Amino acid sequence: MPFKELIKIDKLKKYFPVKSGVLSRVTNFVKAVDGIDLCIAEGQTIGLVGESGCGKTTLGKTILKLLEPTDGKILFENNDITHLSPSKMRPYRREMQIVFQDPYGSLNPRMKVESIVSEGLTIHNISQGQERKDLIRELLITVGLREDALSRYPHEFSGGQRQRIAIARALALKPKFIVCDEPISALDVSVQAQIINLFIELQEKFKLAYLFISHDLRVVRHISDKVAVMYLGKIVEISPSKELYKNPLHPYTRILISSVPIANPGRKREMTALKGDVPSPINPPSGCSFHPRCPIAVEKCKTIEPELRDVGSEHFASCHLV
Amino acid sequence: MNYALQIKDLRISFESEGKRVEVVSGVSINIHKGKIVGVVGESGCGKTVTALSVMRLIPDPPGKIDAGEVIFDGADLLKYADRDMRSIRGNRISMIFQEPISALNPVFTVGDQIGEALRTHLNISRKEEKERVIELLKLVGIPAPERRMNNYPHEMSGGMSQRVMIAMALACSPEVLIADEPTTALDVTIQAGILRLIDDLRARLGMAVLLITHDLGIIAEVADEVYVMYAGKVVEQGFTTDIFKEPHHPYTVGLLNSVPDLHENKEMLNAIPGVVPSPDNFPIGCRFQDRCPLVIDKCRTNEPPLEEIGNGHKAACWRAAEVKQEN
Numbered sequence: 001m002p003f004k005e006l007i008k009i010d011k012l013k014k015y016f017p018v019k020s021g022v023l024s025r026v027t028n029f030v031k032a033v034d035g036i037d038l039c040i041a042e043g044q045t046i047g048l049v050g051e052s053g054c055g056k057t058t059l060g061k062t063i064l065k066l067l068e069p070t071d072g073k074i075l076f077e078n079n080d081i082t083h084l085s086p087s088k089m090r091p092y093r094r095e096m097q098i099v100f101q102d103p104y105g106s107l108n109p110r111m112k113v114e115s116i117v118s119e120g121l122t123i124h125n126i127s128q129g130q131e132r133k134d135l136i137r138e139l140l141i142t143v144g145l146r147e148d149a150l151s152r153y154p155h156e157f158s159g160g161q162r163q164r165i166a167i168a169r170a171l172a173l174k175p176k177f178i179v180c181d182e183p184i185s186a187l188d189v190s191v192q193a194q195i196i197n198l199f200i201e202l203q204e205k206f207k208l209a210y211l212f213i214s215h216d217l218r219v220v221r222h223i224s225d226k227v228a229v230m231y232l233g234k235i236v237e238i239s240p241s242k243e244l245y246k247n248p249l250h251p252y253t254r255i256l257i258s259s260v261p262i263a264n265p266g267r268k269r270e271m272t273a274l275k276g277d278v279p280s281p282i283n284p285p286s287g288c289s290f291h292p293r294c295p296i297a298v299e300k301c302k303t304i305e306p307e308l309r310d311v312g313s314e315h316f317a318s319c320h321l322v
Numbered sequence: 323m324n325y326a327l328q329i330k331d332l333r334i335s336f337e338s339e340g341k342r343v344e345v346v347s348g349v350s351i352n353i354h355k356g357k358i359v360g361v362v363g364e365s366g367c368g369k370t371v372t373a374l375s376v377m378r379l380i381p382d383p384p385g386k387i388d389a390g391e392v393i394f395d396g397a398d399l400l401k402y403a404d405r406d407m408r409s410i411r412g413n414r415i416s417m418i419f420q421e422p423i424s425a426l427n428p429v430f431t432v433g434d435q436i437g438e439a440l441r442t443h444l445n446i447s448r449k450e451e452k453e454r455v456i457e458l459l460k461l462v463g464i465p466a467p468e469r470r471m472n473n474y475p476h477e478m479s480g481g482m483s484q485r486v487m488i489a490m491a492l493a494c495s496p497e498v499l500i501a502d503e504p505t506t507a508l509d510v511t512i513q514a515g516i517l518r519l520i521d522d523l524r525a526r527l528g529m530a531v532l533l534i535t536h537d538l539g540i541i542a543e544v545a546d547e548v549y550v551m552y553a554g555k556v557v558e559q560g561f562t563t564d565i566f567k568e569p570h571h572p573y574t575v576g577l578l579n580s581v582p583d584l585h586e587n588k589e590m591l592n593a594i595p596g597v598v599p600s601p602d603n604f605p606i607g608c609r610f611q612d613r614c615p616l617v618i619d620k621c622r623t624n625e626p627p628l629e630e631i632g633n634g635h636k637a638a639c640w641r642a643a644e645v646k647q648e649n
Contacts, residue, residue, distance in 0.1 A: 052480075052509055158597045160597060188536070188598070189537075189538075189577060189580055189581065190576060190594035191597065192580065193579075193580035193592070193594070194595070196582070196591055197590050197591055197593055215509065215510060218581060218582045218584050221584060242587075245584060258514075259510045259511050259513065260539065260584055261513070261514075261517075261537065261540045261542065262542060262543070262584060263538040263539045263583075264566060265542040265566050274511035274512070277479040277481060277512075
């Protein structure tokens with residue numbers, strides 16, 4: 001079945017200025033997102049992995065235009081939304097939502113669940129009175145909460161339940177696309193599985209597309225159709241998820257996958273640790289930005305930047321040695 | 323005796339809104355010399371409080387150790403005077419915490435902070451102290467230690483700070499190291515390095531390690547024995563290989579099944595329904611009853627004891643013999 005393209009980003013860049021000196025002049029830039037191309041189809045989940053500071057969250061927020069892109073293009077259903085004014089952007093905002101990492105910080109403690117979930121409906125002037133109440137009641141049941149949650153406050157709920165409220169809020173406007181920014185990392189292991197299952201159920205029911213940002217490679221593999229690996233603001237490898245885990249090509253991806261501890265004491269393996277830290281995104285290394293940490297780097301890697309190349313079966317990697 | 327540390331029937335309560343709430347209800351953990359013992363459980367299960375009580379770091383009030391013993395070197399640490407405890411803490415038993423960045427003092431250099439432990443516990447000269455700090459930083463794999471020791475914590479990354487924490491904990495060659503979620507705040511690429519370091523040092527220095535984590539993967543990688551905690555109690559314990567191969571408590575099975583696999587495909591995860599009960603509202607009988615797929619009437623009235631199944635493997639479940647891991 002050919003997928004219908006929902007979101008396409010083209011050479012997207014987001015630079016943050018670094019100011020210094022008495023006059024706070026811009027002396028440099030943090031290249032958080034540095035020329036990323038990505039396609040997200042209707043009903044598809046793209047997993048986004050990488051170490052902290054690699055630009056995952058910035059990419060998610062820039063796609064939603066919560067951050068103004070520095071350069072590049074964002075197309076939503078073939079409409080260029082890159083430079084739309086806030087009022088022109090408004091109809092698109094309905095279609096794109098976000099669920100944040102910390103369900104303790106993302107819900108206003110002074111608002112009842114009903115107001116939290118219906119805020120989007122109010123802003124977009126959708127439904128009134130009893131009709132709205134029914135709509136919200138139905139949403140709460142969809143995400144696995146009881147109807148009486150309506151008139152309660154966020155502090156009365158556990159972390160997992162709060163994340164369900166945040167998901168209900170994201171669903172209220174019937175979006176086509178949700179950015180899930182580490183939506184389960186703040187939750188307990190046994191509750192994580194509940195929320196992952198909920199994301200999968202909702203996707204089937206509403207044909208949602210997700211950009212699923214996480215540092216947990218096990219979870220990403222489980223939920224994603226495709227996985228993109230990010231390093232220092234760039235995608236270094238992208239492929240259908242099973243293929244990626246079976247046949248990782250980029251040395252960084254290999255190390256990431258091999259460093260995940262496996263819950264099977266019989267399967268002892270060499271734990272590979274990556275040497276050094278993520279370099280500063282202000283002055284990324286020349287050539288391939290991974291070369292100072294790469295176990296197989298050659299001379300060429302220090303000077304020439306590799307391009308993301310097609311290696312067959314929808315698998316792309318940016319490494320000279322692949 | 324080849325125990326490095328024994329926790330016996332520990333009970334800890336906290337005062338909350340005028341009520342005393344028991345958060346650890348009779349936990350016993352034995353740590354053999356030179357072994358890594360893992361404690362796994364979710365937030366609120368009492369694993370961190372148990373570890374803190376060994377170090378006598380529970381704030382009192384509101385916390386209180388109601389009963390139990392912590393046997394170290396033939397004596398009960400809980401009976402030590404504060405001054406005597408100070409000569410053990412950071413010296414013969416030390417601890418590393420989850421958040422390396424917030425556990426380090428931002429206004430002292432890391433060399434100074436590692437040296438503090440040495441100055442406090444050992445009678446050594448400034449020169450010896452400096453040499454030992456450099457040696458320790460080298461031991462935990464920090465490049466250019468002579469330069470790095472003059473850095474402040476903010477000049478170091480999370481992985482580096484955790485290595486500094488470990489160096490600090492190891493400064494006086496402790497017999498027991500307590501590691502509370504040592505890698506949770508770190509990236510997975512750094513995590514492997516820290517775990518390998520702990521395992522290495524254990525082998526080289528012969529210290530015993532109490533490793534607290536919520537990640538079964540980490541347990542499988544490095545722990546020799548495991549204690550699974552739920553709602554203030556140990557519900558299952560045994561050798562790591564036995565627990566993973568043949569878990570006998572439904573909670574352990576649930577935990578194992580709720581983690582997606584890196585190489586096998588599952589349609590839906592077998593999530594454990596419901597949430598952990600709150601300590602002021604533990605049910606009568608088994609504390610896992612409301613989330614348990616195997617619950618029977620007896621579970622709602624009688625609390626199952628931790629009983630031996632064989633080879634040191636124990637589980638607290640009335641139906642332990644029937645529990646099987648389905649995959």
